[in-house]
Amino acid sequence: MTYLASIVALFFIILVHEAGHFLVAKLLGVPVVSFSIGFGKALWKRQIGDTLYALRIFPFGGSIRQVAIDGIETDFYELKRKRSKILSLLFPLEDEEVSLANRFSSMYPPFSHRSFAARTMLLVLAGPVANILFAAAVIAGYGVTMGVGDKLVSTQVTKVLGDGPAAKAGLMVGDKIEAINQTPFASHRWYLALLKKEVATPLRYTVTSRENNTERTFDLVFGAEKRRKSSAYIEPGFRYPLPALTARELAALTWRTIWEATKEIFAQVSLAPSGIIDPDGMTGPVALVTYISDSAKKGYRDFLITIIGLNLLLAVLNLFPIPPLDGWAFITLAGDFVCGRTIGEDFQRTLSR
Numbered sequence: 001m002t003y004l005a006s007i008v009a010l011f012f013i014i015l016v017h018e019a020g021h022f023l024v025a026k027l028l029g030v031p032v033v034s035f036s037i038g039f040g041k042a043l044w045k046r047q048i049g050d051t052l053y054a055l056r057i058f059p060f061g062g063s064i065r066q067v068a069i070d071g072i073e074t075d076f077y078e079l080k081r082k083r084s085k086i087l088s089l090l091f092p093l094e095d096e097e098v099s100l101a102n103r104f105s106s107m108y109p110p111f112s113h114r115s116f117a118a119r120t121m122l123l124v125l126a127g128p129v130a131n132i133l134f135a136a137a138v139i140a141g142y143g144v145t146m147g148v149g150d151k152l153v154s155t156q157v158t159k160v161l162g163d164g165p166a167a168k169a170g171l172m173v174g175d176k177i178e179a180i181n182q183t184p185f186a187s188h189r190w191y192l193a194l195l196k197k198e199v200a201t202p203l204r205y206t207v208t209s210r211e212n213n214t215e216r217t218f219d220l221v222f223g224a225e226k227r228r229k230s231s232a233y234i235e236p237g238f239r240y241p242l243p244a245l246t247a248r249e250l251a252a253l254t255w256r257t258i259w260e261a262t263k264e265i266f267a268q269v270s271l272a273p274s275g276i277i278d279p280d281g282m283t284g285p286v287a288l289v290t291y292i293s294d295s296a297k298k299g300y301r302d303f304l305i306t307i308i309g310l311n312l313l314l315a316v317l318n319l320f321p322i323p324p325l326d327g328w329a330f331i332t333l334a335g336d337f338v339c340g341r342t343i344g345e346d347f348q349r350t351l352s353r
Contacts, residue, residue: 006292009303011037011059013131013310017318018062021123025066028119031104033065033097039090045097046225050104065097117336124329128315132258135311139254142304143245153241155185156275164237169218171238174210182206188242261309265316 014037025032036042038056045054064176155177160167177185180194183202194203202219209216245253295306318326 003289003293005296006289007059009307010289010310011264011291013134013307013314014038014059014132015063016130017127017313017314018064020126020128021064024126025064028123030066030119030123031117033100033104034094035064037062041092042094045094045096047096047100050100052094052100053095063091066123114337121330121333121337124326124333127326128318131315132310135261135308135315136254136258138304138308138311139257140250141248142255142301151243151246152185152187153243157238157240157242159239161237165220166237169205169220171205171207171218172210176208176210177240178203178208178215179206180204257308258312259268261312262316264311301336 018035018037022032022035034052034054036054036056038054038059040057040063042054042056045052049054157171157173157175157177160171160173179185180191185191202217202221204217206215206217208214292303292306292310295302319330321327321331
């Protein structure tokens with residue numbers, strides 16, 4: 001079941017990316033000939049309005065095809081047919097696409113070279129941006145439901161685990177944690193930092209009893225492994241109200257997570273050309289599905305972290321100037337914009353010979 005969920009998750013990540021391209025193209029008035037999820041032979045296709053929609057046999061990518069309606073590259077799609085056999089298998093050209101491309105010249109007013117290049121540059125960037133925004137939405141959603149802010153709500157114990165060290169020390173629901181190691185309880189994050197710092201070290205808790213309102217102290221010791229559990233449960237075996245994130249804290253958490261993950265992705269990708277990372281050892285589609293499945297088995301937290309990472313990975317990799325990635329298309333379109341003519345297509349024509 002987790003493998004099916006992994007395939008659906010991967011499909012959705014790709015859908016978000018291609019939908020970003022597609023929606024911005026529609027907003028900017030750029031005609032879209034086709035919208036495809038996957039590569040290879042079409043398992044399902046249907047023309048709706050002026051766009052052909054298709055699901056293809058290999059669900060590990062996608063594409064949209066728009067046509068330059070400036071009256072210059074009238075044989076643009078016929079040129080695509082003459083590319084290498086491998087590209088023809090991965091990106092087959094449907095007859096419906098050719099028919100739609102030929103119709104667009106009479107259906108839409110022509111754009112100038114610079115106008116079309118500028119619009120297409122924006123829609124090219126829309127795919128990576130959509131993945132980044134989706135990752136931000138997942139982070140924010142997780143932060144709203146599980147995030148913990150700095151403001152202290154209460155240190156009154158709301159739950160004691162029956163077999164934990166706290167229960168054995170006599171801690172009861174309703175007791176209030178006043179101090180740890182004679183330092184007043186400052187905040188939830190302060191407490192977590194203290195636990196991380198003092199691994200396997202006795203911590204002296206000062207507690208006000210619910211029953212007789214008197215203070216008492218006791219020592220608790222617990223290991224590092226338990227401290228890596230969800231922050232909702234404060235080891236060693238009791239729980240208290242956790243403060244929710246403020247809007248500012250939530251925004252900071254979202255930005256920090258995206259920034260740190262993106263830096264890590266760039267760092268890893270930059271090591272590949274140097275030989276530090278063996279490109280042959282990089283994850284393939286099957287291994288990727290297995291990786292997502294394994295994260296789902298560990299729990300929804302690991303699964304969400306994987307989804308966030310894959311969205312950012314797809315966004316970052318697509319910005320590299322390598323054919324046929326979005327970064328390459330952006331550079332050729334920038335050349336079109338600067339020169340006022342379709343040098344990008346001229347270069348593609350040269351590569352296709």
